[in-house]
Amino acid sequence: MRRDAYVYHITSWDEHRPSSPTLSYPMDSSSLVLALIAVALPVLLHLLTRPNKPRRPAAAKLLPPGSLGLPVIGQSLSLLRAMRANTAERWIQDRIHRYGPVSKLSLFGAPTVLLTGPAANKFIFFSSALALQQPRSVQRILGDESILDLMGADHKRVRGALAEFLKPDMLRLYVGKIDGEVRRHLDERWAGQRAVTVMPLMKRLTFDIISLLLFGLERSPLQDALAADFAGVMDGMWAVPVNLPFTAFSRSLRASARARRLIAGIARETRAKLHSGEASRSSDLIACLLSLTDHTGAPLLSDKEIVDNSMVALIAGHDTSSILMTFMVRHLANDPDTLAAMVQEHEEIAKSKGDGEALDWEDLAKMKYTWRVALETLRLVPPIFGNFRRATQDVEFDGYLIPKGWQVFWAASVTHMDTGIFHEPAKFDPSRFENQSAPPCSFVAFGGGPRICVGMEFARIETLVTMHYLVRGFRWKLCSKNDTFARDPMPSPLHGLPIELEQKGSP
Numbered sequence: 001m002r003r004d005a006y007v008y009h010i011t012s013w014d015e016h017r018p019s020s021p022t023l024s025y026p027m028d029s030s031s032l033v034l035a036l037i038a039v040a041l042p043v044l045l046h047l048l049t050r051p052n053k054p055r056r057p058a059a060a061k062l063l064p065p066g067s068l069g070l071p072v073i074g075q076s077l078s079l080l081r082a083m084r085a086n087t088a089e090r091w092i093q094d095r096i097h098r099y100g101p102v103s104k105l106s107l108f109g110a111p112t113v114l115l116t117g118p119a120a121n122k123f124i125f126f127s128s129a130l131a132l133q134q135p136r137s138v139q140r141i142l143g144d145e146s147i148l149d150l151m152g153a154d155h156k157r158v159r160g161a162l163a164e165f166l167k168p169d170m171l172r173l174y175v176g177k178i179d180g181e182v183r184r185h186l187d188e189r190w191a192g193q194r195a196v197t198v199m200p201l202m203k204r205l206t207f208d209i210i211s212l213l214l215f216g217l218e219r220s221p222l223q224d225a226l227a228a229d230f231a232g233v234m235d236g237m238w239a240v241p242v243n244l245p246f247t248a249f250s251r252s253l254r255a256s257a258r259a260r261r262l263i264a265g266i267a268r269e270t271r272a273k274l275h276s277g278e279a280s281r282s283s284d285l286i287a288c289l290l291s292l293t294d295h296t297g298a299p300l301l302s303d304k305e306i307v308d309n310s311m312v313a314l315i316a317g318h319d320t321s322s323i324l325m326t327f328m329v330r331h332l333a334n335d336p337d338t339l340a341a342m343v344q345e346h347e348e349i350a351k352s353k354g355d356g357e358a359l360d361w362e363d364l365a366k367m368k369y370t371w372r373v374a375l376e377t378l379r380l381v382p383p384i385f386g387n388f389r390r391a392t393q394d395v396e397f398d399g400y401l402i403p404k405g406w407q408v409f410w411a412a413s414v415t416h417m418d419t420g421i422f423h424e425p426a427k428f429d430p431s432r433f434e435n436q437s438a439p440p441c442s443f444v445a446f447g448g449g450p451r452i453c454v455g456m457e458f459a460r461i462e463t464l465v466t467m468h469y470l471v472r473g474f475r476w477k478l479c480s481k482n483d484t485f486a487r488d489p490m491p492s493p494l495h496g497l498p499i500e501l502e503q504k505g506s507p
């Protein structure tokens, strides 16, 4: 997901200039060298080719306060460092204290306006003058016809197709499959272990769930191959986009090409199964997308759109949810009261089930407290820190001009930690989601407006099912007293969150 969201990149100062390097995570030592090259080259180019024309005088006085900093580099490295040190919220707060809730800066090579607060979120999510900003590196890896790159009618068409697969009466059908996958994982990878590392286990669990539902992939060498390719895709997605044989970016491109071939092959097989009646529209996402037609009876999505959007759904559909579940496990380890209330909720539900009987849609509706715990976890640690938009025309917010071509950056945590919206925001308190929902655009872990997360309900199902079996089956303790985390750029607990595990009911 889309992880468009999760990226910070260098594009050219001038959006029409042809080569614009992208800088993002991870900043390991080889990446750092490349990052320096990526930063230094454009600085030189910028200085040599800087146009002489003056800035627009009329617009200048309306621009938000703040400084664009050094050409190209701007404030990028400073923000990246803060993300890594998990002090990015403070970094943004410092800017707000200095300049107010609307300020200009330069991030990843482009002039940017940072906007914070619910009114700003509403503007970002709903304004037709702002388009989702997709870094070229991510576009090259995921494909340029995914939902993340489309606008207007095309975005609506592809979003409608994905929503068809994720609508409630389809989701109902998935609960049993997700239940089976969760139990298999816990039996094979958690049961009988004295210690496990949570994050990689959650990543594989959510990958297996989503690949089962997107492609009908059961446990098989094909699923393992796809999992390996996707791990490769993720490794380089946030690296410096230098396509040389030894770079993470190039490895990521190769892994993406392999994954795309696998998905195209699955699509061919599924098409044949649809013809022979062995598959139906509700079999999996690919079957659903292949079955959709427009009013003339022509396929709604091209073959390339199906592959590109399957790539996005696979990434968006497992990375974020696995972070949510990992951080719930981390929080519950040190909050016995919340854990006890969850255990009680799930034991109550289990009483009405037969031995080994799978959970169903109605059971999930009863897991209200657990979902509030999940929402509170998302409020405190939103998997997506923030995201970029690009102004497609000059546009105004709060009396300030945002010129055409500038980036706009929103950051979820700033709103989530606003004392005017959430009482004692640093406190973990699931009851704040009881009865009253948060005011519009103030809880934005899933974004908002026409691009609000299309997989939100899916994430709810897999989280609730996993937590049901986890809190009933196991007790755990964190292995390390130091439970800090970094944003890389997604939140990632120290060492992947190792825990000591005890299976309930075992001697």
Ligand code: HEM
Pocket: 001, 002, 005, 147, 148, 159, 162, 312, 313, 316, 317, 318, 320, 321, 324, 378, 382, 383, 384, 387, 388, 444, 445, 446, 447, 448, 450, 451, 452, 453, 454, 455, 456, 458, 459
């Ligand atoms: C806890 C889990 C999840 C979180 C926190 C999350 C968060 C988000 C956010 C914040 C956005 C909006 C980004 C923006 O507007 O800039 C988004 C969009 C999206 N999400 Fe999720 N997501 C989650 C799970 C999922 C799942 C399970 C799927 C797929 C099954 C999914 C698919 C997508 C897609 C396709 C978009 C793009 C929608 C569009 O552009 O119209 N997400 N997500």
